[in-house]
Amino acid sequence: MTSVDPRRAIANLKELRELTADGNGAQRVAWTDTWLRAREWFRAKAADLPLEHHADTAGNHFYTLPGASPATLMIGSHLDSVPNGGWLDGCLGVLAGLEILRGIALQYNGRPPVTVRLADFADEEGARFGRSLLGSSAFAGTHSIAADRQRKDKDGVAMEDALRLCGVEIDRFPEAAAGRANLAAYIELHIEQGPVLESLGLPLGVVLGTKGVERHAITFHGQEAHSGSTPMRVRRDALAAAAKLALEIRSIAGAHPDAVCTMGSVKTFPGIVTAVVGRCETTLDQRDLDAGVLAAMLHQARDASERFAGEEGCTVDWSRIWNIEPVPFHPAMVGMCEDAVRETCGTAHRLPSGPLHDAAEVARAGVPVVMMFVQSLGGMSHNKVEDTREEHLELAVGAFDRLASKVMDWIER
Numbered sequence: 001m002t003s004v005d006p007r008r009a010i011a012n013l014k015e016l017r018e019l020t021a022d023g024n025g026a027q028r029v030a031w032t033d034t035w036l037r038a039r040e041w042f043r044a045k046a047a048d049l050p051l052e053h054h055a056d057t058a059g060n061h062f063y064t065l066p067g068a069s070p071a072t073l074m075i076g077s078h079l080d081s082v083p084n085g086g087w088l089d090g091c092l093g094v095l096a097g098l099e100i101l102r103g104i105a106l107q108y109n110g111r112p113p114v115t116v117r118l119a120d121f122a123d124e125e126g127a128r129f130g131r132s133l134l135g136s137s138a139f140a141g142t143h144s145i146a147a148d149r150q151r152k153d154k155d156g157v158a159m160e161d162a163l164r165l166c167g168v169e170i171d172r173f174p175e176a177a178a179g180r181a182n183l184a185a186y187i188e189l190h191i192e193q194g195p196v197l198e199s200l201g202l203p204l205g206v207v208l209g210t211k212g213v214e215r216h217a218i219t220f221h222g223q224e225a226h227s228g229s230t231p232m233r234v235r236r237d238a239l240a241a242a243a244k245l246a247l248e249i250r251s252i253a254g255a256h257p258d259a260v261c262t263m264g265s266v267k268t269f270p271g272i273v274t275a276v277v278g279r280c281e282t283t284l285d286q287r288d289l290d291a292g293v294l295a296a297m298l299h300q301a302r303d304a305s306e307r308f309a310g311e312e313g314c315t316v317d318w319s320r321i322w323n324i325e326p327v328p329f330h331p332a333m334v335g336m337c338e339d340a341v342r343e344t345c346g347t348a349h350r351l352p353s354g355p356l357h358d359a360a361e362v363a364r365a366g367v368p369v370v371m372m373f374v375q376s377l378g379g380m381s382h383n384k385v386e387d388t389r390e391e392h393l394e395l396a397v398g399a400f401d402r403l404a405s406k407v408m409d410w411i412e413r
């Protein structure tokens with residue numbers, strides 16, 4: 001453990017908020033002037049430390065403290081925000097990381113036993129072009145250019161052109177993967193963005209990984225009929241079948257402690273007060289950290305939908321909208337994070353992350369990864385009311401510093 005000053009990290013977060021927020025919240029949307037200004041500000045903040053700065057071909061920024069060994073501990077997160085975002089999402093991890101680097105530089109007189117590098121990944125949020133984890137996926141080598149070249153923002157500006165204005169050529173994204181050379185481990189501190197830690201009365205949590213997602217469109221087909229003349233017993237009501245499924249997914253998810261299932265959209269056709277619903281279009285989003293649980297829940301939901309369709313004289317069809325596999329973090333790293341959190345606040349609660357993070361991309365590349373969460377007040381994020389108690393932020397920076405020390409020792413061994 002080094003002598004970090006958590007108060008300085010908090011003061012820097014407030015300074016960044018002053019610089020990049022308006023009355024509606026943070027405006028550090030990637031590939032905009034405000035984001036570039038935030039990165040320039042950050043670079044100046046880091047200037048008094050003996051760090052080497054470089055950018056990769058995907059627009060990720062790195063600050064390196066070279067060590068006796070080239071084996072590298074990376075600390076990362078993102079400075080970009082959603083429009084009208086909060087003051088902590090992403091930038092907490094970057095500014096806490098700077099504080100950790102400052103402590104390590106001091107402790108080892110500028111030359112630690114292993115190399116330590118801070119990453120400010122580009123465009124984690126995907127707020128402007130709808131592509132989350134852009135920079136970290138290039139770094140991880142999981143990015144596909146073809147899928148992103150055609151993207152446009154709401155004003156019709158092509159992603160490719162907006163990136164070029166920031167000095168980034170989309171065709172050179174694959175070169176960013178070379179940045180993983182010598183990378184031995186990656187750690188990230190982030191706000192929880194959910195209500196779990198607050199409900200347990202805990203400031204900090206150990207993240208087990210990011211949940212996998214199965215997202216499907218489910219359509220029930222019945223028979224449109226007049227609502228006055230059609231007796232109840234002969235109806236083929238597509239909404240009735242969908243409604244049964246909406247209730248059933250609660251027990252499907254309920255059989256697993258961290259699983260969630262959501263039917264977030266229901267559209268009825270013809271959708272008028274005088275007709276039995278002939279077609280009902282719904283969506284289902286299922287998430288869990290365990291790939292087996294996720295697959296089982298999908299199977300159960302399909303079976304249930306067919307059963308309910310049958311009961312209501314309807315048929316049902318499914319089509320996949322999107323899916324991503326769960327990304328469990330490294331067991332030894334999870335253990336080190338548990339120790340750091342327990343030493344800081346007594347209890348180390350483990351929880352999966354529902355949202356995706358840059359850490360998930362780095363982990364998909366096979367790098368040992370763990371994340372630490374700090375409590376979010378009211379579970380709120382991605383808006384201006386996002387907040388965390390300052391005493392919890394101080395604990396988080398201290399615990400994250402402990403984690404960095406443990407991982408450096410682990411890399412050295």
Ligand SMILES: [Zn+2]
Pocket residue numbers: 078089090124190
């Ligand atoms: Zn974030």
